[in-house]
Amino acid sequence: MKDTQTLHKEQKVTATTMRITGSEAIIRCLLAEGVDLLYGYPGGAIMPVYDELFKFRDQIHHVLARHEQGATHAAQGYARISGKVGVAIATSGPGATNLITGIADAQIDSTPLVCITGQVASHLLGSDAFQETDIIGISTPVTKWNHQITKASQIPEMIAKAFYIAKSGRPGPVLIDITKDAQFEEFDFSYEKCKGVRSYNPVPKIDIDDVKAAALLINSAKKPFIVWGQGVILSKAENELMAIIEKAGIPAAWTILGASAVPTAHPLNVGMVGMHGNYAPNVLTNDCDLLIAIGMRFDDRVTGNLETYAKQAKIIHFEIDPAEVDKNVKTDVAVLGDAKESLSKLLPLLKTNTHTEWHQKFKDLYAIEYEKVIKDDLYPTKEGLTMGEVLKEINLHTQGNAAIVSDVGQHQMIACRYAEFTTTKSNITSGGLGTMGFALPAAIGAKMSAPERDVVAIIGDGGFQMNIQELGTIFQQKVPVKIVVLNNEFLGMVRQWQQLFFDKRYASTEMTNPNFVAIAKGYYIEAQKVTKRADLKNAVAKMMAFEGPYFLEVAVEKEDNVFPMIPSGASVSDVRLE
């Protein structure tokens, strides 16, 4: 069946058309989309494609993960640092279902992915055949789009459509399931990139009146406050955002996925919002008279209790996805469209301003946070090592140029709070889904995508063991990532909640851990463990100077807590410092 919904011209069998198999067509489609690196794991129903990957190995590098989940996170890491579509490939049944966590993570964090799964032959569909699973049904709620191909002739159009949908508008994951008979079938191949899908409008047209209305509010605000998210990074609007902040003199804070879009040291960068964000931006959310949200979605970890969130302020929302407008927070002015374009139109309409007094409030509250939290995190006087001082030591070496890939939990919050950034697309973490096990494979993808950059994975002892098998991938591919495990022998964030909200009943959060250094060495990865403050400096220096992959375990204080903290369901201004 010819797909009538994809908007490109009728394809004709021309001299350039080749008669090839579906599986070869898949590789040629990937090459046409500029893919030279993909992550995956072979198996029965995808074997014809792997056979072609072998033949095309000079043009396309397949990285064998050690688990399909690792393949998706690696593809995510690749996508997040490069801005390109990450590709993961797996067989049917368990291979396909193992992709789901990574796909769900990519969906909620708007990461462009194309996942290709093999499927049993079309005549076996629905017969409970060996390794048959309804991956279209399973992946539907967590994909931006998915499609099952049962005829080789559908491959070029559907793969073109997959890449177009994954990367356009608000990006997301797409899954293409291809039956084995379609992989074997021969057909006349030609490829044309997808230019549009008639039922899909990826980028809403900007209404200039909305931009003008936003400018009017900003120009008359006394206490304006910007909160930006990953939308700024996805639309490459970092410079436009910075120009606006500087021209209008607006203090600006970031969501976890927005980190690194503006350098940490920028004087108007006032830190992170949300549950473990900085004190000033959280408290002053409920003091500003205008909240300007840019490319963020008012996640509950950002807003706390919506009933008491910025009720005193007017709200402007710059957003590409119409479904996000008024979803959680009612806006006064919504500017739909691509952030880069909207902000470019906004900039000339803004008056130059400084808001010195208002900005001073942020500095004053920072001083309180520094005294109560930051000082002890970064310059501890107690015996046990803190996660914060490890980050501080890493900062000294990276000078803000490294990509920091964090997992999920206490170490993640510490990494996002204290890692210094000078370069955009440098904070790679699982924000929306909170997927433990994300960082190790994501660091592989990040490093392979940007080999010239330092990539440091910051992982807890819990999350490290959720995809620990990817040490095998690092070893086999010789990926020179730096792996730092901050080991407190606890599932630290859950333990912190148990301490604060469940009367210290530490149900199943204490971990008896193996010898991680021996495990890393078992994969022939250089490794060392630090237990004393005196050894930290040299250990970090050795790791950063080492040419290949390196594993550093730091035994940190067992029962440290992450502050500031907005307790679940509390107001942002009720953020606790202790």
Add this chain to the structure above:
Amino acid sequence: MSEHKQLYTVSIYTENNIGLLNRISAIFQRRHLNLDSINISTSEIENVSKWTIVLQLSEERMKKVIGQIEKQIEVIKAYYHTEEETIYQESCLFKLRSNLLFDEREIQNIIKESNANIVTVNREFFVIEKSGRKQEIELLHRELSVFGIMQFTRSGRIAVTKDEMKISKMLEAFQP
């Protein structure tokens, strides 16, 4: 915007693709929303399906759900309307024992007065069809149930709006 729940008719224009039913129903399932009825058919436009869904919801939530539906790649456009904004019908079939036609004279009057049609009659049973609003169908059901109904089935609502739906223009605008 009111938190008050009311009955809405949702109209969705979509591509006619496998899997979309799963995708749309997941939007309702995820939010724990129960549907009163759902009907999918061809529309006035070739290759475009029209969905008619009826459910009870507050307007605030309705708007958010519409946003989630429209976000799906293969959805062209989604609308929601109140009762007053649509012309709608449902249809139903009753299977009854044929002897009732002779034994219960009143049945013939009920059929005539309700504007129902007799679809088929044989020695054992006869089938009547009735189209109309939900209340009319419910009334007929009540009237016939005293005689014993062998089988009953009612369709989902189908509806057209009083206002124009500019789907064709929308599709033209997509052309490169």
